[in-house]
Amino acid sequence: MIETYILIPGRTSKQGVGISEGKFGETYQSEITCLQVASEDMISRGLTDGDWVRLESEFGQIEVAVKTARQDELPSGLLFIPYGDLSSRLMGGETHGTGMPTSKGFDVTMQPIATPS
Amino acid sequence: MATVTPDASSEHELKVITDATCTFCGCVCDDIDLTVDGDHIIKAKRACVLGKAWFLNHTADDRPSCLIQGQAASVEAGIERAAELLVSARYPLIYGLSDTTSESQRTAVGIADWVGANIDTTSSVCHGPTGMALQGVGEVTASLGEVRNRGDMIIFWGANPAESHPRHFTRYSLTPKGMFLPNGRKDRTCVVVDVRKTKSANAADIFIPVKPRSDFEALWALRALANDVELDANQVLHDTGIELSVWQDLMTRMKAAKFGAIFFGMGLTMTRGKHANAEALLALARDMNKHTRFICKPNRGHGNVTGADNVMAWRTGYPFGVNLMRGYPRFNPGEYTASDILARQEADAAMIIAADPMANFSQPARDHLKSIPYIAFDPKETPTTRAAEVAFTVATYGINVPGTVYRMDDVPISLRPALECHHPSDLEILKGIEKQVQKLNMKNAIAQSKNESLRPARDEFGSSE
Numbered sequence: 312m313i314e315t316y317i318l319i320p321g322r323t324s325k326q327g328v329g330i331s332e333g334k335f336g337e338t339y340q341s342e343i344t345c346l347q348v349a350s351e352d353m354i355s356r357g358l359t360d361g362d363w364v365r366l367e368s369e370f371g372q373i374e375v376a377v378k379t380a381r382q383d384e385l386p387s388g389l390l391f392i393p394y395g396d397l398s399s400r401l402m403g404g405e406t407h408g409t410g411m412p413t414s415k416g417f418d419v420t421m422q423p424i425a426t427p428s
Numbered sequence: 429m430a431t432v433t434p435d436a437s438s439e440h441e442l443k444v445i446t447d448a449t450c451t452f453c454g455c456v457c458d459d460i461d462l463t464v465d466g467d468h469i470i471k472a473k474r475a476c477v478l479g480k481a482w483f484l485n486h487t488a489d490d491r492p493s494c495l496i497q498g499q500a501a502s503v504e505a506g507i508e509r510a511a512e513l514l515v516s517a518r519y520p521l522i523y524g525l526s527d528t529t530s531e532s533q534r535t536a537v538g539i540a541d542w543v544g545a546n547i548d549t550t551s552s553v554c555h556g557p558t559g560m561a562l563q564g565v566g567e568v569t570a571s572l573g574e575v576r577n578r579g580d581m582i583i584f585w586g587a588n589p590a591e592s593h594p595r596h597f598t599r600y601s602l603t604p605k606g607m608f609l610p611n612g613r614k615d616r617t618c619v620v621v622d623v624r625k626t627k628s629a630n631a632a633d634i635f636i637p638v639k640p641r642s643d644f645e646a647l648w649a650l651r652a653l654a655n656d657v658e659l660d661a662n663q664v665l666h667d668t669g670i671e672l673s674v675w676q677d678l679m680t681r682m683k684a685a686k687f688g689a690i691f692f693g694m695g696l697t698m699t700r701g702k703h704a705n706a707e708a709l710l711a712l713a714r715d716m717n718k719h720t721r722f723i724c725k726p727n728r729g730h731g732n733v734t735g736a737d738n739v740m741a742w743r744t745g746y747p748f749g750v751n752l753m754r755g756y757p758r759f760n761p762g763e764y765t766a767s768d769i770l771a772r773q774e775a776d777a778a779m780i781i782a783a784d785p786m787a788n789f790s791q792p793a794r795d796h797l798k799s800i801p802y803i804a805f806d807p808k809e810t811p812t813t814r815a816a817e818v819a820f821t822v823a824t825y826g827i828n829v830p831g832t833v834y835r836m837d838d839v840p841i842s843l844r845p846a847l848e849c850h851h852p853s854d855l856e857i858l859k860g861i862e863k864q865v866q867k868l869n870m871k872n873a874i875a876q877s878k879n880e881s882l883r884p885a886r887d888e889f890g891s892s893e
């Protein structure tokens with residue numbers, strides 16, 4: 312089953328701490344590769360924390376582990392990922408005359424996968 | 429004022445630097461007391477979790493100060509190679525600049541002018557759309573000090589300072605007791621408008637979970653209410669996901685405030701609508717001034733991204749995305765902004781200063797950057813420094829390097845470095861590149877004039893045949 316969601320990449324304090332520790336370090340890498348999913352969506356997609364999914368936008372695809380978002384933080388249908396290398400792979404090059412690619416609030420499909428390829 | 433005092437409580441001598449400045453985020457807190465043991469900072473009093481990570485993890489990277497094609501080289505050789513790359517390029521791009529001092533930013537703009545480059549800052553991928561909106565509708569502004577002392581209605585829209593600017597609440601906007609707000613937090617109303625219930629929303633009195641991608645519609649609904657325009661309740665609910673009565677209640681509170689402040693983040697500028705969203709919010713702040721005092725400020729991310737806008741503006745007349753190839757500045761977001769230039773495969777060389785486009789640009793932009801020779805400056809190893817033709821490892825601004833940065837409210841603040849560093853500052857290298865570029869330009873001009881003197885004389889109408 313593939314369903315469409317809205318993805319919000321954004322800052323987190325752990326990601327900020329990771330930048331200072333080093334972008335190749337464990338804190339930063341584990342933070343930017345973890346997708347937060349609303350608990351209803353985790354249940355409806357049969358996911359548990361640590362499972363892997365493939366996210367695909369119009370421009371690219373990535374594979375990430377999932378974790379249940381903090382209570383109430385995300386409404387169903389919205390996904391959150393700390394901003395970084397992986398989230399940027401889903402953005403297109405078009406900026407619509409602004410210099411800024413659409414980096415938040417774009418559509419993605421989410422498909423559970425057994426293991427990362 | 430920074431002072432250096434030995435720490436009496438310790439067995440061996442520790443240095444304490446008071447009122448040091450944290451440059452990790454745009455809050456630029458300049459009240460941090462640093463305790464230094466040898467070449468490590470062991471305490472950063474008053475710093476938040478991000479500031480602590482910034483100071484306490486600081487070590488001078490043990491990579492060489494200069495790598496050319498991954499091989500250790502002298503800084504002088506790096507400067508020469510960098511200048512050659514920039515001068516010989518047909519479309520050089522200079523990009524980054526938000527995590528360095530304004531002195532370095534000024535020198536980088538100078539180099540762009542000398543080589544006829546396109547220069548852009550990380551502003552274009554954070555609050556660049558805000559810069560465009562400012563040109564469209566202007567800005568009703570105030571310093572953070574004014575907000576601290578007067579702001580009784582604080583609205584955060586598409587911003588999550590609890591995670592991105594942790595001391596924003598405690599130092600400037602929410603909890604401090606101000607001159608006209610003796611009870612601090614109790615005297616202020618805090619509203620968060622966002623698509624998700626962030627940590628900041630948990631600190632608010634009112635949280636409005638606006639429908640994703642409908643900020644523009646929500647802001648125009650509020651503008652209508654500010655101007656007493658009647659709205660269709662069903663339409664508002666359909667467009668914003670929120671009942672009209674909620675927006676009416678918010679507007680009543682906004683009108684009743686003595687001093688309102690709206691801080692906004694990339695929830696507005698990175699989402700569909702971008703500059704149109706920022707324009708709607710800035711215009712709303714302007715509308716509110718018919719009723720009471722209201723101001724609006726973007727929450728700026730990097731420590732000196734505000735400086736980058738200021739320096740670019742005072743050197744070229746424009747805040748970001750400036751092309752100097754014709755010998756005079758031209759500004760056109762979408763055309764002269766780094767992400768577009770790279771994605772369209774236009775630049776044939778680049779100089780990236782304190783930014784990491786190889787980690788956060790779109791894939792087509794990254795692919796092109798990887799295919800051209802570029803120079804990178806960073807205190808740490810990043811995906812961008814790894815793929816650079818010339819990579820300079822530089823001292824860290826604020827910790828090793830003095831200078832000036834601009835806080836998010838455009839207030840310039842001096843840096844008080846705590847540690848020496850064996851790497852040069854980016855300013856020293858940029859000055860070296862600027863000198864070398866001038867030398868090469870002179871050499872090229874002489875060679876060109878010699879070539880021209882060998883050509884047959886042209887009459888004044890340009891026809892020698």
Ligand code: SF4
Nearest residue numbers: 450453456457479595
């Ligand atoms: S709020 Fe920002 S500037 Fe202040 S200490 Fe934290 S990271 Fe540093």
